[in-house]
Amino acid sequence: MKIAKQRIADRQRRIGRRIKHKAEDRDEPMFRARNIQFEFAERTRAICYGGIGLMHTLARECGLVEAIDRNVELLKFHFPYHESDHVLNIAYNALTDGRCLEDLELKRNDEAYLDALGTKRIPDPTTAGDFCRRFKTVEQIESLQRAIDESRQAVWARQPDEFFQQATIDMDGHIVETAGECKQGIDISYDGRWGYHPLLLSLAETGEQLRIVNRAGNRPSHEGAAAECDDVIVMLRAAGFRNILLRGDTDYSQTEHLDRWDAGGIVFHFGYDARPNLVEKADNLEESQ
Numbered sequence: 001m002k003i004a005k006q007r008i009a010d011r012q013r014r015i016g017r018r019i020k021h022k023a024e025d026r027d028e029p030m031f032r033a034r035n036i037q038f039e040f041a042e043r044t045r046a047i048c049y050g051g052i053g054l055m056h057t058l059a060r061e062c063g064l065v066e067a068i069d070r071n072v073e074l075l076k077f078h079f080p081y082h083e084s085d086h087v088l089n090i091a092y093n094a095l096t097d098g099r100c101l102e103d104l105e106l107k108r109n110d111e112a113y114l115d116a117l118g119t120k121r122i123p124d125p126t127t128a129g130d131f132c133r134r135f136k137t138v139e140q141i142e143s144l145q146r147a148i149d150e151s152r153q154a155v156w157a158r159q160p161d162e163f164f165q166q167a168t169i170d171m172d173g174h175i176v177e178t179a180g181e182c183k184q185g186i187d188i189s190y191d192g193r194w195g196y197h198p199l200l201l202s203l204a205e206t207g208e209q210l211r212i213v214n215r216a217g218n219r220p221s222h223e224g225a226a227a228e229c230d231d232v233i234v235m236l237r238a239a240g241f242r243n244i245l246l247r248g249d250t251d252y253s254q255t256e257h258l259d260r261w262d263a264g265g266i267v268f269h270f271g272y273d274a275r276p277n278l279v280e281k282a283d284n285l286e287e288s289q
Helices: 002-019 052-061 064-071 083-095 101-108 111-116 125-132 138-156 225-239 255-263 276-283
Strands: 167-173 194-196 199-203 209-213 244-248 267-270
Touching: 052 064, 052 083, 052 111, 064 083, 064 138, 083 101, 083 125, 101 111, 101 125, 138 225, 167 225, 199 225, 209 225, 225 244, 225 255, 255 267
Parallel strands: 167 244, 244 267
Antiparallel strands: 167 199, 199 209
């Protein structure tokens, strides 16, 4: 580690000297490359995703790998991949600029990428797609969510006491447009775009996503939000958060749930439609109120 730090410091000093501005009159452009030669080193291989090994170390140390294999049961046999291999394979593809499952083909042919993950091979796009289609029920999707929640709480448990003072849950829907009109569950949104309308619940203090629920593009923004909030509230209480705040726009002011949340000690900041009777009441209030 000491040698590595020294090498980094030397390189920083060297590049600092190199890029230091010097007033000089040149007869030719700075870019002067002509015949660049490429050599294949016998032992050295480069990777453009240097942080992937660190991400997998984090997944192991927070218990995510074990939690996925313990909660998610989609495969009868492991020839050779486990459920955690499939889930992390898709997650790592997104982390390394992958836009679709087909991008896995580039990763599985990258020897340095495979070595960084300590694996002989990773699932190809077809195998990854087959694994995704094995999620057929809500319960199976929730089993993956439970695995994520378990490892999330393990990370939270290592935080200082002030971390648990308040948990602020932000909720909103997002239109995600797609390139096709024949995908399962797709529909046209209120503004004429074909796609999905997933519900997102996030923890404002850390920015982490607590729930993502996929829905058709024509579904209202608040649909299913109350049930997801209830699940998240249970998890936050179990983790030790002392105060919980719900935040959302006017679509999330579902009056059938407000009294129940208030009785449970939950604070909420929601917008509310400016209905005529409410406007009249507000106009009749004293300015000090």
